[in-house]
Amino acid sequence: MVHNEVSGEKKKVFEVVELDKSFAGVHAVNKFSFDVYEGEILGLIGPNGCGKSTSVNLMTGVYKQDSGSIIYYAADGTKHTLERQSPPMRARMGIGRTFQTPKPFSDMTVFDNIFAVAMLYNKSLKEARNVTEEIIEFAGFRQIAGEKSTKLPIEKRKWMDMTRVLATKPRILMLDECLAGLTPSEIEESLEIVRKINRRGITILFIEHVMSAVANLCERVVVMLEGKFLTEGIPANVMKEPEVIKAYLGEDYAV
Amino acid sequence: MLFQVIVNGLLMGGVFALIAVGLTMIHGVMKIVNFAQGDFLAMGLFMTYGLYAFMPEHSMPYWLILPVAAGMYLFGMIVFRFAIKRVLNTGDSNYILLTIGLSFMIQNLLQLIYGADFRSIPVSDTFRMGSWEFLGAMFPISRIVAFAAAAIFVVFVNWFLTKTDIGRAMRATAENRAVAESLGIRGGRVYVTAFAIGTMFAGISGLLISPVQMIFPTAGVPFGLVAMSAMVLGGLGNIKGALLGGLIIGLVESFTSTYVNIALAPVAVNLVLVLVLIFKPYGLLGKRRRTA
């Protein structure tokens, strides 16, 4: 059934309603609600440990929520209520993600890392190869395509993670704190890659706790605090809100 | 009759619990399943057999507990230092191959040294046959002693893990080695102690059943399987679970022997394991571990 949720001009990709999850007494995600619109680069920010990664893990099926609903609108318009679907099933629906630490298939070359995934999403090996070549060009990996992925420096491993997932033909890509450990110029390049991915029509959910990167990249941000929704809006405005400043820097800095 | 079956099951289950607890200590602390645990029991059997020759006729083998326990503890330390330690944290299949290789070696070394003949410890007939009657059921003395000793050791383990420093250090290391080390707990010593204790328990189990158990190189194999079944049944890493699991397996074996067919008792035990894996892999008391 085709089902469009229209808000203004844009369609939704995710609709998260009152998402709730606790671990052994820690209330990691507390009735958290937010929406992700098609084509946007949405920042999900908040201080360390506020529940951002847990939310991503809930949306991608790594954990099952205690309560609340996660609604996903696939590329063909169908509406899916996500609860019991496993991570591979969700990936095949077009929900892509990366992890905080790079996770290359260590024993394989860069090419094979992407090829292994492309095989699953293309009917013939030849098509898979073509798709892989295209992604390699897109990512600028021509020189290192034959390198064993373990030999790569950290920033290339992160970029490989980001581009490898393109082989799954994702509708949305959730990047979980992908800037850790990068130099400023590497951060710049990473943001550029994210923009490039977005320009292909892929919605981005950008989880980060470093504000400056977010301000540069995201059109809109959602702020979390202690598992709960705090505020949302464009970065420039949100960062001026006293609640947000207090959350990040403590009472002293609130104006 | 039913009462007798239950008694038989529980008495044997006590010993199963002991070897299972040993296995669980090893797994709880270092996350490996020791596939040679049953063969460590066989070593305890053969140690008892070998040392018994030096004892006065018809004496009780239990006096040998000190040398057997010490010998097995030492053996455990050596195995850990030269083999186990090197495969810790290198992925699942390495330690599985190692301990299965060890198991295979031990079985065949025992075979090489002693041959495949069934041996037994020549205890006095009064001891072997003697039993107390209580509420219409026979309680064989040898099995009561085994059960009592096993119970004492299990209580000891509980005390050890909760009240002693090194025991608590073990539990901390089992939860999270990195954190434990940052608190000053030396992970290395905790590991080797846990493995040595686990080995020792298997050896002691062998000693405890020596009066009534046929002694031959592969005698430990069914016990190894029982220990794994009990551990999985109770939930990996859970001492109380291993205890419960051991008793349950003892009952399963007793009931199958009596009401179905004694030859099928081992099948029933293995079947329990398979069923638990299918329906309750985290065990009756185990907790589902967080992914990612």
Added chain:
Amino acid sequence: MAVETFRKNMLAIVLFIVFLAAAAVFPFVFGNRYLNRVAIDILFFAAMGNAWNIIGGYGRQTSWASATFFAIGAYTSIMLFLHFETSPFISMWPGMVLAVLMAVVIGLPCFRLRGVYFAIATIAMATISRQLLVYFSDFTGGNLGLSFPIIGPANPLYGPANLLFSDFLLRPYYFIALGWMAVTVVIVWVIEHRMLGYHLRAICDDQDAAESLGIKSSVVKLKAFIISAMMLSFTGTLYVFMLRIVDPETFASHEMSVRIAIVAILGGMGTKFGPLVGALVTIPLLEISNNYLADLGHGGAGWVLYGLLIVVIVLFRPNGIVSLFDSAKSLLARNAGKGKSGGEAGGA
């Protein structure tokens, strides 16, 4: 990339072809039944090692039930032959179907869990199967097993249709074994280069990443296990028509499972030619120690060595003998062709 793989494997392929050529001539060189028999064992065990490798080496899920699948193929075929004179070409199918069923029963629950559960479950399943084989002695002949006498040319059952030959030097069976071994290498090769192989490697490298990309790890492992089981069962069918006897101790024992596994472990888990190398080393080793060390203690020194070999391999050379070749190759390569890509991408 296909070109690249070819070049990397060129040496191995050439060596393999040379080996096949030499092997084709072997049974005619010595004209010795005993040697041919040992050679047949080497080939069959290499084939079974390849089967084990698919799940145990490439999938890193060690199985200790290989003997069970082998026995299923053997028992099914010999029972159908004894009762209905069924040809092995027909009876191999029910054997494989049964093997697949068992693989699914064990694999479905276990592959959702950590690898050690699978190891435990295969041991349990193997134990149950062996005990059941003994228990239902009316069907299976119990401990003594089943057998049929030599069937000579006069008998209508004689001939290739039933894989029954009377050559004293066992040459037809030798070539069957050689052919099957080569086929198993091809099967492994194909798997390596297609989706199943890539996904097995991905799962072993990083299961969480693989799943986040849509790879269903339990399904992949199950496929590998099923293929392995079918290959083992088929080998059992072939073997029993040569041996004409089946019994639980020879076909379904833990020793047998260990023998099959060690061929791949020693030779090289996750490699195409590892099991062949492993078989070439371990089978003669066992024969020699059985013959020359038989007087040592109560016998069985060869088995002790097997166990020791596994331990030593795991501790010092987990990638098996084949990795020695790799190390030698890269040593040569480094000395021969300096620095095409030396230090380009920087350290990790």
